[in-house]
Each structure stands twice: as structure tokens, then as C-alpha cells.
Amino acid sequence: MTSEQLLETTNRSLPIVLLRAREAVMAHFRPMLAAHGLTEQQWRVLRVLSEMGELDASHLAHHACILPPSLTRMLKTLEANGWIEGRRDKDDGRRMLFSATEEGMRFIATVSPKGAAIYHDLVDAYGEEKLRQLVDLLDELQTSVNGVAK
């Protein structure tokens, strides 16, 4: 097998490399989140609500990168835990608006610094400049790939 072909192999394919990289990163966060009874996805939802305030389910799903059916299930759990609350939009009866409760905001304020500390260590090990390059390349990837016809 030539080195050219080797690049096309499963090990080097973009989806796999992206998956592995993400796994390596998330492995550092999951134990801390689990210690607080949180999944990675639940934490994303809480962070988005704390950063953006009240949001309807569709926008919340979009910003947290979670599919609507998954979000519907998760919101029930998060609401049962007292971290968020939902209400129907008066101006559009189809929408549900969600926001973090007071208790939820306090909880987020407890977890956030721990996440930031972990993230800081990772950025420190990798290098800020490399990280900037990487994020730029990933954004461009998303853009150019979204422009290709399916």
C-alpha cells in the first residue's frame, strides 16, 4: 500500500480523526461532569441557557447542537432536577420557552469554574496559537462542506 492510499484509510479519514480528537478532549471533562450528575449534553444545554437567557426549544437545540427529539427528553430531566423551567410562548402557541431557574444558575456557577480550569489546562498543553489555527480550520471546513451539494 502506497503512502497515498494510506491517507485514505479509515484511520486517517476526516470523520474518524475528528471523532478521536473530540473523544480525547471530552475524556477530560466527563468525570467532573459525572461527579455533578451531569452528562456532556445536559451541560451544554445549561451553559447555553445561562449565556443566552430564555430560548425556545428550536433555538436551544440549535445552539446546544442537540437534535430536537433528544432535547425534548433531556428537558424533562433538567426540569425535574429543578435546574430549568419551561413555559408556552403567549405570542406563538407552538413554541415552548425555556430558561434556567435561580437554583439552576447557582448550580451552573458552581460547575463552570471547574470546567474552565480543565479547559485552561488543555489549551495550555496544546498552545493558544495552535488552538486558534485549529478552530479557524474547523470553521472553514464546516463552511466549505456545507456548500457542497448533497
Add this chain to the structure above:
Amino acid sequence: MTSEQLLETTNRSLPIVLLRAREAVMAHFRPMLAAHGLTEQQWRVLRVLSEMGELDASHLAHHACILPPSLTRMLKTLEANGWIEGRRDKDDGRRMLFSATEEGMRFIATVSPKGAAIYHDLVDAYGEEKLRQLVDLLDELQTSVNGVAK
């Protein structure tokens, strides 16, 4: 909010950016795979078996980036479809060895070119040089992140 803080926001965090980029890429493959009755993960398993030949479950899981419990379930489906077959290792009764069947290899040979065509279009749109840079940065990310204490 300063631009400095903006970078630390959920939208720009590494896990999210990696997730979005991967989603953008996979969105191009899933319809084709689904048309062949395959999930993304099943396709990874079949590709690894076709590229590496017979493998025990642990190594197969590792190379396909699938956790062992997930793999156990998937292998039953793939075997029921006649694409793979498993046998117990005579030299180590703990291990199960899996390989693609003749039918499986033919099936893989049918799907592969379609996947390669899609991949080619994506690389074309993004640029080979950028892709090389990206893969390098992702590999380095994985390495440096794995070196950070958990």
C-alpha cells in the same frame, strides 16, 4: 462582552466546534449509508474488517472507535445480516475473532466507491493542503491532550 470572553463561550469551545465540524461532514455520508441500510458506525466496523482482516473484538473496537458494549450489540446485527462472522480464538478462549464474509466483502466493495466519491468532493471543496494541516493539528491535539493529567 469582550472578544476575549467571546472566544471562551460555548459556541467557540473546542468540543462544540469539533462536534459541529464532524456533523457537517457526516451529513454528507449518512444518506448514502442509510440507502444501503447502514449506520455510520456499522460502516466503520465493516471498513476496518475489510482493511485489516480478521480481528478480535477489542482491537476491532479500538480501530473503529466504538466502545466494546456497543460493538457487542452491533456485531450481532452485522452477523445476522450475513456481512461478518465470528469464531472463538483457539489459542485464547476469551477472545472472539471477527472477519467479513464473502458476501460482506462484496457488499463493502459496492459501498466503498460511493463513500470515496463523496469524500473526494469534500476534500475538493476544502482543499488538500488545508486538510493536511487540519489532520496534523488534530493529531497533535489528541497527543497533547492525552498527556494532560486527568
Add this chain to the structure above:
DNA sequence: CAGGTTTACTTAACATGTTAATTGTTAGGA
């Protein structure tokens, strides 16, 4: 060679991913 320890795989339980179908609501045009 017996005993405890590791290893490989599996099972279990719960959470999320993914697509299709459903329900309720709104918007727009004849």
C-alpha cells in the same frame, strides 16, 4: 498447582443520536 488477579467479552441500565410519523398551531392564499 491452588488462589487471587488480570483480561476479554458480555449484559444491564440509562441517556442520547437518528429518522419518520404525529399533534397542535400559525400563516397565506383562493
Add this chain to the structure above:
DNA sequence: TCCTAACAATTAACATGTTAAGTAAACCTG
């Protein structure tokens, strides 16, 4: 107004992700 299309959220069904516990085989150490 009516009627249909579009939209938002949900439900359903199946597949995978994730952690913990269980089972059986191999290893190893006294």
C-alpha cells in the same frame, strides 16, 4: 372564511454512547 401548507414540538422506534457489574478464561505468584 376556509382550507391547505408550513412550522414547532413531541412521540415512537431503533441504534449507539456510557458506566458499572457480571462471566469466563488466562495469567501469575506463592
